[in-house]
Amino acid sequence: MPKIMHIITRLDMGGSAQNTLLTCRxxxxxxxxxxxxxxxxxxxxxxAEHNRLEAGKLEAGKR
Incomplete structure:
Protein backbone atom coordinates (compact mmCIF):
# COMPACT_ATOMS: atom_id res chain seq x y z
CA MET A 1 0.00 0.00 0.00
CA PRO A 2 1.41 3.48 -0.85
CA LYS A 3 2.40 5.64 2.13
CA ILE A 4 1.64 9.34 2.66
CA MET A 5 3.40 11.41 5.32
CA HIS A 6 1.59 14.57 6.42
CA ILE A 7 3.60 17.14 8.41
CA ILE A 8 1.99 19.92 10.43
CA THR A 9 3.81 22.40 12.69
CA ARG A 10 1.27 22.15 15.55
CA LEU A 11 -1.38 19.52 16.24
CA ASP A 12 -3.54 21.69 18.48
CA MET A 13 -7.31 21.99 18.51
CA GLY A 14 -7.48 24.61 15.74
CA GLY A 15 -8.99 24.40 12.28
CA SER A 16 -5.80 23.43 10.45
CA ALA A 17 -5.24 20.48 12.80
CA GLN A 18 -8.86 19.37 12.46
CA ASN A 19 -8.57 19.58 8.67
CA THR A 20 -5.33 17.57 8.75
CA LEU A 21 -6.90 14.83 10.88
CA LEU A 22 -9.96 14.69 8.62
CA THR A 23 -7.78 14.46 5.50
CA CYS A 24 -5.63 11.70 7.01
CA ARG A 25 -8.69 9.77 8.15
CA ALA A 48 -5.06 11.17 16.04
CA GLU A 49 -5.12 8.01 18.16
CA HIS A 50 -8.90 7.75 17.81
CA ASN A 51 -8.51 7.81 14.02
CA ARG A 52 -5.79 5.12 14.27
CA LEU A 53 -3.12 7.26 12.66
CA GLU A 54 0.56 6.53 13.05
CA ALA A 55 1.79 9.78 14.60
CA GLY A 56 5.07 11.18 15.90
CA LYS A 57 6.48 14.43 17.30
CA LEU A 58 9.00 16.63 15.55
CA GLU A 59 11.29 17.90 18.30
CA ALA A 60 13.17 20.42 16.12
CA GLY A 61 10.17 21.95 14.33
CA LYS A 62 9.66 25.69 14.80
CA ARG A 63 6.93 27.99 13.67
Missing amino acids: ELAGSYEMVLLHGLARESGMTA
Whole structure:
Protein backbone atom coordinates (compact mmCIF):
# COMPACT_ATOMS: atom_id res chain seq x y z
CA MET A 1 0.00 0.00 0.00
CA PRO A 2 1.41 3.48 -0.85
CA LYS A 3 2.40 5.64 2.13
CA ILE A 4 1.64 9.34 2.66
CA MET A 5 3.40 11.41 5.32
CA HIS A 6 1.59 14.57 6.42
CA ILE A 7 3.60 17.14 8.41
CA ILE A 8 1.99 19.92 10.43
CA THR A 9 3.81 22.40 12.69
CA ARG A 10 1.27 22.15 15.55
CA LEU A 11 -1.38 19.52 16.24
CA ASP A 12 -3.54 21.69 18.48
CA MET A 13 -7.31 21.99 18.51
CA GLY A 14 -7.48 24.61 15.74
CA GLY A 15 -8.99 24.40 12.28
CA SER A 16 -5.80 23.43 10.45
CA ALA A 17 -5.24 20.48 12.80
CA GLN A 18 -8.86 19.37 12.46
CA ASN A 19 -8.57 19.58 8.67
CA THR A 20 -5.33 17.57 8.75
CA LEU A 21 -6.90 14.83 10.88
CA LEU A 22 -9.96 14.69 8.62
CA THR A 23 -7.78 14.46 5.50
CA CYS A 24 -5.63 11.70 7.01
CA ARG A 25 -8.69 9.77 8.15
CA GLU A 26 -10.31 9.92 4.71
CA LEU A 27 -7.12 8.85 2.91
CA ALA A 28 -6.35 6.03 5.37
CA GLY A 29 -8.55 3.61 3.45
CA SER A 30 -6.36 3.85 0.34
CA TYR A 31 -2.96 4.81 1.79
CA GLU A 32 -0.81 4.08 4.81
CA MET A 33 -0.88 7.41 6.63
CA VAL A 34 1.86 8.86 8.86
CA LEU A 35 1.28 12.14 10.70
CA LEU A 36 4.24 14.14 12.04
CA HIS A 37 3.61 17.20 14.18
CA GLY A 38 5.48 19.81 16.16
CA LEU A 39 4.89 20.79 19.76
CA ALA A 40 1.70 22.54 20.86
CA ARG A 41 0.14 23.73 24.12
CA GLU A 42 -3.02 21.80 23.37
CA SER A 43 -2.66 18.33 21.94
CA GLY A 44 -4.71 16.74 19.19
CA MET A 45 -3.11 13.37 19.89
CA THR A 46 -6.32 11.91 21.29
CA ALA A 47 -8.01 12.62 17.96
CA ALA A 48 -5.06 11.17 16.04
CA GLU A 49 -5.12 8.01 18.16
CA HIS A 50 -8.90 7.75 17.81
CA ASN A 51 -8.51 7.81 14.02
CA ARG A 52 -5.79 5.12 14.27
CA LEU A 53 -3.12 7.26 12.66
CA GLU A 54 0.56 6.53 13.05
CA ALA A 55 1.79 9.78 14.60
CA GLY A 56 5.07 11.18 15.90
CA LYS A 57 6.48 14.43 17.30
CA LEU A 58 9.00 16.63 15.55
CA GLU A 59 11.29 17.90 18.30
CA ALA A 60 13.17 20.42 16.12
CA GLY A 61 10.17 21.95 14.33
CA LYS A 62 9.66 25.69 14.80
CA ARG A 63 6.93 27.99 13.67
